Amino acid sequence: MKSQYxxxxxxxxxxxxxxxxxxxxxxxxxxxxxEEIGLNSMRTVARDADVKPATITRLTKALGFREYEALREPFRQRLRTRSPEFAAKLQDVQRRGKTGSRSILSDLRAQEIANIEHSLSDDNLPIMDEAAQTMHESRRVYVLGLRGAHAPAFLFHYAYQLFQDNSQLLDTSAGIFADQLRGINSEDSLLVVSFPPYTQLTIDAVEYAAEASARIIAVTDSVVSPAANAAAHIIVTRNQSPSFYHSFTGAVGVMQALITLLVTKAGGDAVKIVEEAEKRLSRISAYW
Amino acid sequence: MKSQYxxxxxxxxxxxxxxxxxxxxxxxxxxxxxEEIGLNSMRTVARDADVKPATITRLTKALGFREYEALREPFRQRLRTRSPEFAAKLQDVQRRGKTGSRSILSDLRAQEIANIEHSLSDDNLPIMDEAAQTMHESRRVYVLGLRGAHAPAFLFHYAYQLFQDNSQLLDTSAGIFADQLRGINSEDSLLVVSFPPYTQLTIDAVEYAAEASARIIAVTDSVVSPAANAAAHIIVTRNQSPSFYHSFTGAVGVMQALITLLVTKAGGDAVKIVEEAEKRLSRISAYW
DNA sequence: CGCGGAATGAAACAAATGATTCATCTGTTG
DNA sequence: CAACAGATGAATCATTTGTTTCATTCCGCG
Structure with a gap:
């Protein structure tokens, strides 16, 4: 019996x-x-997914399974084969739940830790490595992140530009957005960060880059995100938050991982270059 | 809701x-x-255990549970929450065997988790709560973060501006930096993000704000950081990284914590305001 | 031997599950 | 606009589920 999850x-x-x-x-x-597929009944899954039970049945048929149980089995098998060891670290954190704002904050902490763990998961490590390789081989690296996603995009671009000079951060200021992508071609790569609600402008840009045969690295919330449509590398980051706005911690972690990998690939000199660059850029405070 | 597996x-x-x-x-x-308890129905468990269904029911009663579902739930919960923890542990094992990029990445993950844990530590929770209260009571909230620190600063400003309109993000574009702080006074607060090597411009701005008696919230790497000099609230974030550049994950986590607290203080309407704002700001992609 | 009480198993039940059927709705095409 | 096909949802069905009830078995003691 092989695992077909x-x-x-x-x-x-x-x-x-x-x-x-x-x-x-x-x-x-x-x-x-x-996990929920393996754990719950079909009707429960339907309820949680906000879908009618019949829809699940239709999905199983649409995927070519004879019955729902056949679709469910791989999910269940996956849960079975996990390590029997139980570590309650996350739950310990959750257990500290106090009242009021402290409760919210400890909730947030637990979720942020989970966000990091999932975003830098074992599944993602090889993907990030390949993505870094792709960028490393690119003539030009375009970086795109609008609205909230601007933060991780900017962080990547800033750190990257400290040791390489072939990146361009796409921004919407002054309406020159489209122009910035004009020269993109198959030798280039586009690093795009996008989360729901996906910005139309971002999707348009990705499609444009895809048509130009550029390699696309997508940092997004799901493999079926529109931003991941034509991507060569899809890095899925968890972004749960107890607050109204989803978390960007995972995306930031991924950005920093990519930077780390790119520095390594760029060679040992890069570290020195960076240190010099930062020192040049700022006068160190007299305090230090 | 505690898990008592x-x-x-x-x-x-x-x-x-x-x-x-x-x-x-x-x-x-x-x-x-x-695992089988969480995965299968009671009758299936009974069959596998070579026992009659009624025996399982009797066991649940004998253990003091009201119904079988109550006995099953901890087993199920365990399967749900164990995966990330397991992944981390497995990776630790793999780390010793593998070389190169995977080792660096698992290093990075461990450090990022530590960064989050320390930045959102129990010690920091009350400080963040007080800082949020200060900002909540402010007439105006100025946000400052230059170079790498621009990312968390921007993220805060972007999320904040979704439900409040009294924030200003200070930037260096077009040389109008000094002008932006001109009107600051004791009713205002300044949220400043700064890490070594501290930018002189940032320190200058903080001193200017301090002289104007503005309340300062500093997100920085140390209580003796120059950015924390005159600060009313000092939020120390850990920023370790295996790479050349320090991590901003902790700072991002703090920003999101502050946003969460501020939304709470702003009242329940804020959530709806935000949802509407995001929808207005972007056309949802046709994919969704 | 047989009686009593607990342990076990078989049967029965209502509630739920997964699947199917049919009616309605939606969107497209001419 | 009409007409049609496909997508969706409501209703229904047989099956399975968890539980209860009741009959049977087991076993120690007089």
């Missing part, structure tokens, strides 16, 4: 674009909450 | 000797196959 996920992702909206909603929930 | 196992083990033979068989199976 990855195949099932791939099936879900590959079929995604051919599915109807309701089926997509169900498929997306499955990709994003794989 | 260890307690449940202990309960099973402790009660074991007092149970009747059939109940023991069931209890033993549960202890030895905890």
């Amino acid at each position: 990855p195949d099932t996920i791939r099936l879900l992702v590959d079929a995604y674009s051919r599915l109807t909206p309701e089926l997509q909603k169900a498929a997306r929930f499955m990709v994003e909450h794989p | 260890p307690d449940t196992i202990r309960l099973l083990v402790d009660a074991y000797s007092r149970l009747t033979p059939e109940l023991q068989k069931a209890a033993r199976f549960m202890v030895e196959h905890p």
